[in-house]
Structures are given as C-alpha cells and as structure tokens.
Amino acid sequence: MSLTLPLLFIAALSVGGFFIARSRAQSAAGGDIRKLASLPRQHGLNTALSTAIPALFAILAWLFAARLLSYRDAAPIWVPLAIMLIATLGFILSIMRVSVTFRARTAAEGWIRSLLIGASVIAILTTVGIVFSMLFESINFFSQYRWQDFFFSTNWAPNFRGNSDLGILPLLWGTLYISVIALIFAVPIGLFAAVYLSEYASRRTRSVFKPLIEILAGIPTIVYGLFALVTVGPFLRDYFAQPTGFGDSASSVMTAGLVMGIMLIPFVSSLSDDIINAVPQSLRDGSLGLGSTHSETIRQVVLPAALPGIVGAILLAASRAIGETMIVVLGAGAAARLDLNPFEAMTTVTVKIVSQLTGDTDFASPETLVAFALGLTLFVITLALNVLALYIVRRYREQYE
Amino acid sequence: MKDTSMTKNIKISANNIDVYYGEKHAIKDVSVQIEDKTVTAFIGPSGCGKSTFLRCINRMNDTIDIARVTGHIAIDGEDIYDPRVDPVQLRAKVGMVFQKPNPFPKSIYDNVAYGPKIHGLSRNKAELDEIVEKSLRRGALWEEVKDRLHEPGTGLSGGQQQRLCIARAVATEPEVLLMDEPCSALDPIATAQVEELIDELRQSFSVVIVTHSMQQAARVSQKTAFFHLGNMVEYDETDKIFTNPEDPRTESYISGRIG
Ligand SMILES: Nc1ncnc2c1ncn2[C@@H]1O[C@H](COP(=O)(O)OP(=O)(O)O)[C@@H](O)[C@H]1O
Numbered sequence: 001m002s003l004t005l006p007l008l009f010i011a012a013l014s015v016g017g018f019f020i021a022r023s024r025a026q027s028a029a030g031g032d033i034r035k036l037a038s039l040p041r042q043h044g045l046n047t048a049l050s051t052a053i054p055a056l057f058a059i060l061a062w063l064f065a066a067r068l069l070s071y072r073d074a075a076p077i078w079v080p081l082a083i084m085l086i087a088t089l090g091f092i093l094s095i096m097r098v099s100v101t102f103r104a105r106t107a108a109e110g111w112i113r114s115l116l117i118g119a120s121v122i123a124i125l126t127t128v129g130i131v132f133s134m135l136f137e138s139i140n141f142f143s144q145y146r147w148q149d150f151f152f153s154t155n156w157a158p159n160f161r162g163n164s165d166l167g168i169l170p171l172l173w174g175t176l177y178i179s180v181i182a183l184i185f186a187v188p189i190g191l192f193a194a195v196y197l198s199e200y201a202s203r204r205t206r207s208v209f210k211p212l213i214e215i216l217a218g219i220p221t222i223v224y225g226l227f228a229l230v231t232v233g234p235f236l237r238d239y240f241a242q243p244t245g246f247g248d249s250a251s252s253v254m255t256a257g258l259v260m261g262i263m264l265i266p267f268v269s270s271l272s273d274d275i276i277n278a279v280p281q282s283l284r285d286g287s288l289g290l291g292s293t294h295s296e297t298i299r300q301v302v303l304p305a306a307l308p309g310i311v312g313a314i315l316l317a318a319s320r321a322i323g324e325t326m327i328v329v330l331g332a333g334a335a336a337r338l339d340l341n342p343f344e345a346m347t348t349v350t351v352k353i354v355s356q357l358t359g360d361t362d363f364a365s366p367e368t369l370v371a372f373a374l375g376l377t378l379f380v381i382t383l384a385l386n387v388l389a390l391y392i393v394r395r396y397r398e399q400y401e
Numbered sequence: 402m403k404d405t406s407m408t409k410n411i412k413i414s415a416n417n418i419d420v421y422y423g424e425k426h427a428i429k430d431v432s433v434q435i436e437d438k439t440v441t442a443f444i445g446p447s448g449c450g451k452s453t454f455l456r457c458i459n460r461m462n463d464t465i466d467i468a469r470v471t472g473h474i475a476i477d478g479e480d481i482y483d484p485r486v487d488p489v490q491l492r493a494k495v496g497m498v499f500q501k502p503n504p505f506p507k508s509i510y511d512n513v514a515y516g517p518k519i520h521g522l523s524r525n526k527a528e529l530d531e532i533v534e535k536s537l538r539r540g541a542l543w544e545e546v547k548d549r550l551h552e553p554g555t556g557l558s559g560g561q562q563q564r565l566c567i568a569r570a571v572a573t574e575p576e577v578l579l580m581d582e583p584c585s586a587l588d589p590i591a592t593a594q595v596e597e598l599i600d601e602l603r604q605s606f607s608v609v610i611v612t613h614s615m616q617q618a619a620r621v622s623q624k625t626a627f628f629h630l631g632n633m634v635e636y637d638e639t640d641k642i643f644t645n646p647e648d649p650r651t652e653s654y655i656s657g658r659i660g
C-alpha cells in the first residue's frame with residue numbers, strides 16, 4: 001500500500017480540523033470571543049498542526065527506517081494505518097482541548113517550532129546521508145584498489161577488463177590547471193567590473209549593467225561548453241596554438257579555462273560588488289577629505305577594507321570552478337594527461353566521474369567505484385575551500401558590526 | 402575662552418551661497434566671513450543645513466552626485482570654486498573631521514601617515530616618523546599610543562579614534578579645519594578632551610565646528626552662526642549670540658523653544 005492515501009487523509013483531516021476547532025471555540029465562547037484565552041483561528045491552527053505534524057514525522061521515520069533496514073517493497077498494511085491513527089489521535093485530542101481557558105496560541109507555537117526543527121534536521125541529515133553513501137562506496141573501492149596507487153600514481157588508464165591504472169594525479173592536475181586559468185581571467189575582470197559598478201557608475205548605468213552581468217550567471221554551463229567547442233577552441237587553435245607551435249588541438253586547458261573564466265566573471269563581480277558596497281561611506285569620505293583622489297581612495301582604503309570579503313568571494317569562485325563539468329568536457333576534452341602545455345587537451349576529476357559511471361558498468365568493479373572515491377576527494381577539497389571562504393568572510397563581517 | 406584681540410584676518414569669505422540637492426533647496430543665500438585663528442561654531446536644529454554648508458568649504462559636496470552649489474567662497478582671497486582649482490588639492494588644505502570617528506582599517510601610524518604619503522610631504526621614513534609624532538602630539542594622543550603605533554586604529558576607544566582622526570587631518574598641514582559634530586559619538590570625558598584640543602588647534606588653524614550642543618558652542622567658539630531652515634539667521638560673537646541675540650528665532654532656539 002502506498003503512502004498517498006495517508007497523505008491525503010492527513011491533509012483532509014487537518015484542514016477539516018481547522019474549521020471544526022474554530023467553530024467549537026466560537027460556540028464555547030458563546031459569541032463573545034473576548035472570553036477566550038486564544039482566538040478561534042488560533043484554536044483552528046493548533047488542531048491543524050496537531051493533526052499534521054506528528055503524522056508527517058511518522059511518515060519520515062518510516063521512510064528512514066525502511067532505508068536503514070534495506071526494506072525495498074511497498075510498506076506493509078499496518079504502516080499507513082498507524083500513520084492515519086496518529087493523525088486521528090492528534091485531531092481528537094486537540095479538538096477535545098478546545099475550551100475557553102486553553103491557550104491554543106502557545107500550543108500552536110510549540111508545533112511550529114517542531115516543524116522548523118524538523119526542516120533543519122532534514123537538511124542536515126540529507127547532507128550527512130550524501131557523504132555516507134559516498135563514503136561507503138569509497139571504502140568499497142579502496143578494499144579493491146590500493147589507496148597509494150589511487151593518490152600517488154601519475155597514470156590514469158581505466159580498462160574495463162580489469163588491471164586498470166586509476167591514479168588521481170593527472171585528473172587533479174587538470175582540475176587545478178583549468179581552475180587557475182579560469183580564475184586568472186575571472187578575478188581581475190570581475191573585480192574591476194565590480195569596482196566600476198560600485199564606485200564610478202552612475203545610478204542609471206548601474207541599473208543597466210548590473211542585471212546584464214547577472215544574466216551571464218543564468219546561462220546554463222552547457223551553453224558555455226558549446227561556445228568553447230565551436231568558437232573559442234578553434235579560435236585559440238588557429239590563432240595561438242598552431243602559429244606558435246604549441247599543438248593543434250582545439251580542445252585545450254586554455255579553451256576550457258577561458259570559457260570557465262567568462263562563466264565566473266558575474267559570480268566574482270556581483271559578490272565583490274556587494275562587499276565593496278558594504279564598506280562604510282564614512283571611510284571614503286575620510287579619505288577624500290584628506291585630499292586623495294577617487295582611485296587612491298579605492299586602492300588604499302576601500303579595497304584593503306574589502307579584501308577579506310573579496311578573498312572569500314574568490315575562494316567560492318574557485319570551488320565552483322573545481323566542480324564544473326560541462327565546460328571541461330566540451331572545452332578541454334576527456335584525455336587524462338599530466339602536461340604543462342596549456343594548449344593540450346586535458347581533463348578533470350568531474351569529467352572522469354561521469355565517464356566512469358556511464359555506459360556498460362558493473363557496480364562492483366574498481367573501474368566504476370573509483371568514481372565515488374574521486375567524488376569524495378573533490379567534496380573534501382571544495383568543502384575545505386568553502387569553510388576557508390566562510391571563515392574569512394565572517395571575520396570580515398565582524399570588523400564592521 | 403574669550404578672545405580679546407579684535408583685529409583678525411578674514412580666512413574664509415563665503416558670499417551668496419545656495420546649495421540644491423536635486424530639487425531641494427538646502428542652503429539659501431548664505432554669506433559669512435570666517436576669521437583666521439578662531440573657532441567658529443555653526444549651530445541650529447537638525448536638518449537646517451549646517452553640514453551642507455560646511456561641506457561647501459572643502460568642496461566635499463562635489464562628491465555627492467545630486468548636489469549643486471552656487472555662489473562664491475574664497476580662502477585667503479582665492480576663489481575655491483574657480484575651474485582652475487583642483488578640489489583634491491583643496492581638501493589637503495582644508496582638513497575635515499567627521500561626526501563618527503572613521504579611522505581606516507590600518508595601523509595607527511598608517512592612519513596618520515596616509516595624507517602625508519599621498520601628498521609627498523616627507524622625503525624619507527625619518528621625516529615621516531617625525532610628521533606622525535608631531536601630528537599625534539597635536540591630536541593629544543601621542544602619549545597614549547606611542548608604544549602601539551603599529552596596532553590597528555580601529556582598536557582604539559571612541560574618543561581616541563576621534564583624536565586619531567584629528568591627528569590624521571592635521572598631518573597634511575591644513576590651514577582650515579572643519580569639524581562636523583566631532584563629539585556627538587563620544588562620552589563626556591572624551592568630549593572634554595576633544596574640546597580642549599580644539600582650543601589648542603585654534604593657535605594654528607581656523608577651526609569651523611558644527612555642533613548641535615549649544616553648551617559646546619559656548620565653551621569652544623569665539624564666533625557663532627545660527628542656521629535655521631537653510632538660512633543663516635545670525636552670525637556674531639559667541640557671547641553676544643548667547644546673551645543678547647538680535648533675531649527672535651535665535652532667541653527662541655537658544656532658550657529651547659525651537660529645534
Ligand atoms: N546627500 C543628500 N542628498 C539629499 N538631501 C540631503 C543630503 N544631505 C543632506 N540633505 C538634506 O539637506 C538638508 C540639510 O541637511 P544637513 O546639512 O545634513 O543638515 P544638518 O547638518 O544641519 O543636520 C536636510 O533636509 C537633508 O535632508
């Protein structure tokens with residue numbers, strides 16, 4: 001039996017409960033609601049919440065338990081019955097408590113609190129769940145493949161008949177190389193754009209340019225990838241790589257890095273813009289009042305004051321660059337390679353995660369399970385970057401509060 | 402703090418000043434002659450345009466997009482709104498101290514050295530050290546901070562921060578010092594210290610101070626101008642304004658009936 005019926009039942013009972021409790025409260029007051037400790041609609045709210053919340057938590061508890069016990073069939077008949085019983089009990093008990101003196105308003109407050117706590121617990125549990133599922137599969141992988149080879153081998157050559165070389169280093173190298181190039185493009189341009197927008201642009205210009213830049217942030221990355229594939233890649237090959245003898249591949253670290261940089265510009269600029277705007281006007285006035293020019297003020301007072309926040313923004317951009325996949329597949333190719341030549345095709349961790357999990361795969365072989373180890377490594381790296389960024393941003397906030 | 406010498410030079414001469422913020426007419430035809438080596442106080446109810454007028458004297462209103470200033474202001478006879486005058490240079494000559502202490506997020510030393518560095522007032526580190534020490538002494542802060550010059554200026558107490566800002570303004574060797582309610586964020590003890598400092602600064606500068614506290618105007622200034630709704634109602638010796646004002650509006654303000 002599915003859980004649709006109990007869900008409908010809970011919804012109907014709690015909506016009905018609202019109206020029943022409300023009218024009971026009205027009749028208990030005998031028409032004069034000033035006699036009531038709580039307003040009729042507060043009684044209604046309390047009943048609706050008393051009916052719905054425990055039953056919803058019961059559903060979640062069941063789903064969770066079923067997952068833990070690896071119970072894969074439909075729920076046995078007693079589960080929906082028990083859930084509906086819980087809802088009915090909540091309904092009846094709260095209706096019975098409707099009286100002139102009952103403080104339904106405070107009682108409803110308690111239910112709302114538990115609802116909010118429930119939501120945050122779910123958010124945390126899912127994250128923990130994601131980490132654990134990665135962790136289990138990774139442990140599985142490392143039981144079949146030596147971790148020393150995974151972390152320190154410089155060769156990536158999966159072979160589905162077994163005997164693969166699964167060294168992460170060429171993938172990490174590609175990831176870092178492409179990300180660094182992306183940041184080298186995105187950070188100065190994004191930062192200068194932010195300085196222009198927040199310090200120089202008139203209000204009119206700002207109202208036109210800021211949304212325009214933010215539109216860039218809304219473009220799906222696959223579109224950037226296509227741009228890399230058909231425009232930037234061939235362009236770089238024909239005008240830079242071939243004339244200078246760096247190679248003749250259209251897919252290259254430079255292509256992916258450049259396009260990824262374009263993707264990151266709006267991200268860096270809108271974060272930096274917010275941070276620069278948060279620098280108090282009084283500091284600018286103080287500097288201008290001492291006879292410094294606009295750009296001296298920006299260089300010597302505004303940017304140093306905003307620096308920790310800007311560093312935080314750059315780290316966030318870096319963690320996006322590291323996690324990016326589509327632009328790399330279409331821009332840099334899929335060949336794992338440890339090379340310094342920026343016009344050579346390389347690939348990243350994320351691309352290889354996808355390619356190891358697609359196609360004919362056997363979920364027990366190290367060639368497939370390596371994807372989870374790669375994912376976990378990436379997760380740890382971006383987590384570390386994000387924690388660092390948040391720490392820096394927070395320290396910066398404290399400075400002005 | 403009475404001043405007996407009657408012959409004083411006019412340092413700042415403002416004539417027929419009007420200021421508009423967009424449509425809003427914030428200063429209406431104000432003329433005032435400010436003397437050298439004197440503390441001049443601007444008093445008046447909140448929103449009457451004291452800060453606006455003060456900011457005309459170092460052209461800080463130029464940094465506000467919608468502000469428009471007409472009229473003439475001359476410092477030592479030179480028109481500061483002349484197109485040949487560079488407002489950036491002017492602001493080095495006319496220092497400003499703001500309502501809320503606003504030290505830069507730099508060390509105490511770098512706060513004071515900021516102006517001298519920008520304007521190239523020192524040839525080497527030793528000279529810069531000297532300027533910093535001298536300015537901090539003039540800001541009556543040297544003794545308190547001489548052992549921690551390289552700690553952040555933002556770590557000082559409110560009163561110390563404001564004296565740091567005064568020292569910072571003094572370090573560029575200005576001729577005029579503008580102060581916009583410099584004590585309004587300070588406690589009474591810090592206020593007393595800053596007021597004492599203002600009296601000393603009068604030896605070297607022409608000081609113009611905006612204050613909403615009439616007691617403060619009476620304590621520190623020799624001349625007082627009373628502003629009301631964008632007009633300058635009355636300008637005279639401070640003693641005269643507080644004991645025997647000409648205008649009934651001044652009279653009602655100082656006796657607490659308006660504002
Ligand atoms: N930047 C500004 N933009 C628009 N209006 C302003 C601005 N600054 C001040 N005003 C207006 O000008 C008038 C005078 O302000 P201000 O000079 O700050 O008064 P005061 O310093 O005497 O309290 C006020 O009505 C105020 O609203």
Ligand SMILES: [Mg+2]
Binds near residue numbers: 451452453581
């Ligand atoms: Mg003011």
